Amino acid sequence: MRTVFWEDNKVKMIDQRLLPGTFVLAEFDTVEGIARSIREMYVRGAPAIGATAAFGMALAALRSQATDREGLLADLRAAKATLDAARPTAVNLSWATARLLTLAEQTQADVDALRQALLAEAQAVADEDVEINRRMGFHGAELIPDGANVLHHCNTGALAAVDFGTALGVIYACQEQGKRIHVWVDETRPRLQGARLTAWELMRAEVPMHLIADNAAGHLMRTGQVDVVIFGADRVAANGDVANKIGTYKLSVVAKENGIPVYAVVPTSTIDLNLPDGDHIPIEERGPEEVTHIGETVIAPENVPVYNPAFDVTPHRYITGIVTEEGVCYPPFTQSLRKAKEAAEARIAARRRQR
Numbered sequence: 348m349r350t351v352f353w354e355d356n357k358v359k360m361i362d363q364r365l366l367p368g369t370f371v372l373a374e375f376d377t378v379e380g381i382a383r384s385i386r387e388m389y390v391r392g393a394p395a396i397g398a399t400a401a402f403g404m405a406l407a408a409l410r411s412q413a414t415d416r417e418g419l420l421a422d423l424r425a426a427k428a429t430l431d432a433a434r435p436t437a438v439n440l441s442w443a444t445a446r447l448l449t450l451a452e453q454t455q456a457d458v459d460a461l462r463q464a465l466l467a468e469a470q471a472v473a474d475e476d477v478e479i480n481r482r483m484g485f486h487g488a489e490l491i492p493d494g495a496n497v498l499h500h501c502n503t504g505a506l507a508a509v510d511f512g513t514a515l516g517v518i519y520a521c522q523e524q525g526k527r528i529h530v531w532v533d534e535t536r537p538r539l540q541g542a543r544l545t546a547w548e549l550m551r552a553e554v555p556m557h558l559i560a561d562n563a564a565g566h567l568m569r570t571g572q573v574d575v576v577i578f579g580a581d582r583v584a585a586n587g588d589v590a591n592k593i594g595t596y597k598l599s600v601v602a603k604e605n606g607i608p609v610y611a612v613v614p615t616s617t618i619d620l621n622l623p624d625g626d627h628i629p630i631e632e633r634g635p636e637e638v639t640h641i642g643e644t645v646i647a648p649e650n651v652p653v654y655n656p657a658f659d660v661t662p663h664r665y666i667t668g669i670v671t672e673e674g675v676c677y678p679p680f681t682q683s684l685r686k687a688k689e690a691a692e693a694r695i696a697a698r699r700r701q702r
């Protein structure tokens with residue numbers, strides 16, 4: 348089953364807040380509901396957020412009462428503002444809403460045809476995501492030797508995308524190729540995406556793994572038990588600086604200190620060429636309860652002051668390569684990322700002409 352999909356004029360998604368204990372689908376049929384599903388993390392992971400936001404724009408078009416093109420465009424611009432505000436770091440969100448809005452602005456058609464075109468484009472965003480992840484998996488698997496111990500942070504699997512996943516997609520591709528891989532799964536405090544989601548996914552896929560406390564990663568790297576570090580990203584700046592789940596920076600620095608290669612696996616929709624470097628990437632701050640509670644259990648004194656940044660930036664000098672659907676980008680990233688992004692945009696334009 349896909350993580351997020353369109354059915355009966357609604358957006359349906361696996362409610363990731365409840366995993367691994369409970370598997371249920373949530374459904375939303377308003378733009379505000381979609382924004383809430385992203386903000387409250389029913390759905391999370393950069394590509395999954397992007398696909399959800401694309402469906403949100405399609406919903407906005409279908410629900411719009413506008414009878415002329417200008418009225419519909421105004422409703423779409425309002426929907427984009429609502430959706431983009433849901434979470435700030437993953438650029439896939441505004442990339443997807445911009446893709447749909449731009450299509451609407453550039454298509455000369457009556458409102459009903461425009462509505463159908465937007466729904467088709469949202470579905471294309473979701474379908475392309477699955478295909479892109481498979482291509483990244485194939486490119487990334489080339490970098491992982493048979494028998495490797497791979498350290499992974501956060502959740503980048505099928506749940507973080509429409510299906511298959513980014514960095515975990517590389518692991519799944521290795522498995523399909525018959526490589527013997529073992530994964531060290533960082534628990535990923537404070538929201539525990541590693542323990543709750545990645546461990547759940549890898550166990551279902553029967554990939555050999557061990558769940559580790561985040562603080563164990565340095566010890567494993569220094570004692571020669573890690574061959575490769577891989578993770579996804581929520582935004583990559585033009586110079587190759589990578590914003591990903593909090594804790595990624597620390598991992599990458601320790602990996603470099605120990606001579607271990609570090610790969611980020613990202614669709615080109617995660618590359619933001621408008622930002623020169625990682626210092627310009629907005630870092631989401633989330634609520635204190637993520638730190639003071641585990642589930643219902645309180646683990647800190649009442650009213651303790653908390654600071655909870657959800658992402659950090661890893662400067663590009665700690666990144667060995669960035670795997671995209673167009674191939675692996677190496678330094679100088681300023682050039683290689685631009686080339687990958689342009690190739691992907693040409694591919695999207697060609698696909699659209701075929702439809």
Ligand SMILES: CSC[C@@H](O)[C@@H](O)C(=O)COP(=O)(O)O
Nearest residue numbers: 391392393501503507579580592
């Ligand atoms: C496809 S995964 C890349 C990132 O989106 C992932 O590693 C991550 O940091 C997700 O954070 P989350 O806060 O769970 O949405």
